[in-house]
Amino acid sequence: MSVIRSAGLRGFRAVVEELGGDADDLARRARLDPAALDADDLLVPDLAMAGVLELAAHELDRPDLGLRVAARQDLSLLGPLALAIENSPTVAEAMECTSRYLFVHAPAMRISLEPDPDGVRGVEALRYDVTPPGVDPPRQGTDLSLGSLHRSIRSLAGGGYGLRTVDLPGRPVAPRAAYEDFFGVRVRFGRPAALLRLPSSLGALPLTGRDESVRRMALDFLDRQAPVDGDRVAPRVRGAVDQLLGTASPEVGAVARLLDLHPRTLQRRLAAEDTTFAAILDDARRAAARRYLLTTDLPLAQVAGLLGLSEQAVLTRACRRWWGRTPRDVRRHGLDPGV
Incomplete structure (x- = not known):
């Protein structure tokens, strides 16, 4: 189960009450602790947070509820x-x-x-x-x-x-x-x-009024935080790989620089978590390939480039390994749900 900081619901109570709703009742019905509506640092299930937004939009007949809450956030x-x-x-x-x-x-x-x-x-x-x-x-x-x-x-x-x-x-x-x-x-x-x-x-665009000492203190604090699975490096590696795909070469050295780790340290920590950089990169490429093949008409050579693959033939071999199909077959016939 994934979680999210309750700060993501900041403004929800005010919007609901303006519309004549009962925010606490909606929270309880969505299996969300009402305390999350008034605190920033509770970790709550993201499904419950999504659920309370959908429930409120439906009950109050305000399909723009998400935008209304966003207007109260910064x-x-x-x-x-x-x-x-x-x-x-x-x-x-x-x-x-x-x-x-x-x-x-x-x-x-x-x-x-x-x-x-x-x-x-x-x-x-x-x-x-x-x-x-x-x-x-x-x-x-x-x-x-x-x-x-x-x-x-x-x-x-x-x-x-x-x-x-x-x-x-x-x-x-x-x-x-x-x-x-x-x-x-x-x-x-x-x-x-x-x-x-x-x-x-x-x-x-440069940002004005910045304070480098405040930035360093904040970064140091963030580096030491431990949310759910926060000590694990694999989720951070996956996020960095997703960021690099399509814009730069997703190599272990580039990812290590993003995470301020030496490449060998990064590989050792991944090994301790029973995974490897190659496995994470392959999984990220598979997810991205699925998205590009099923939801876009991009040429296959361009899809290969966005995945950081050297040529279309490499994409074809990867798709056969992942799904037992060529990229054209995937695009033409789709994939079974959950694949």
């Missing part, structure tokens, strides 16, 4: 991670810090920069996964998480940041206008993933 809900982010030298380093330490807030959540799905030069996609690979994301939870991320970037950038469009999976649960009023740009639904399309130049 970067500070991330606690010490927010201090590290706000005191980073640039937006790019703030995003890297978020990707690296987001597991402290919610182990199942991941953000990563990917090539623009539309192939527009000078545009990148900031992807936000709120559930592990293969698990359908909750609708209200996705709206809340991506909305909160959008507000955090606006805060870092000091206002508008050149957002191009917003992609969301599935059909809209609220009127399109509610989404576009919130994000201020066109929102596209039925997309493969939740992401913000933003200018590549944003990463170079």
Whole structure:
């Protein structure tokens, strides 16, 4: 069972009460401790958090509930991670810090920069996964998480940041206008993933008012934290691999640098957890290949490149090993649920 810090529900009680609902009753019915609605640092099941959002949206007939809660959140809900982010030298380093330490807030959540799905030069996609690979994301939870991320970037950038469009999976649960009023740009639904399309130049934007000593203290604190499985390095390696796929070579040295570990130390710690870097990389590539083959029309050679594979033939061999099928067969006929 995955968990998340209760700070992710900040603003929920106020929104529900404004709408005439009983937040405590909704929490109990969703099997969530009502105390989580008034505290930031309780670890609660992410399914319960997703459940209370869906229940409230249904009971109160407010399909935009996730966006309403997001409008009441800011970067500070991330606690010490927010201090590290706000005191980073640039937006790019703030995003890297978020990707690296987001597991402290919610182990199942991941953000990563990917090539623009539309192939527009000078545009990148900031992807936000709120559930592990293969698990359908909750609708209200996705709206809340991506909305909160959008507000955090606006805060870092000091206002508008050149957002191009917003992609969301599935059909809209609220009127399109509610989404576009919130994000201020066109929102596209039925997309493969939740992401913000933003200018590549944003990463170079320097952050003002930063304090390097505060940043170092926050990073030191984060490095010593132990959420669920927090002492294990494998989840952090997986997050770093997901971040690098499609943007850089996912080699053990690159991942070790992201985690501030020597490559040999990283490999020893993985061995102590009964896994290897190669196994984690292979699993990440399999999940990404499944997503690209089943949800996009990208050329197979491009899919191979996004997976960090040298050529299309290597992708074909990998797919045969994973699923006993060629990439074209997977794209044409799909895969059994749970594969």
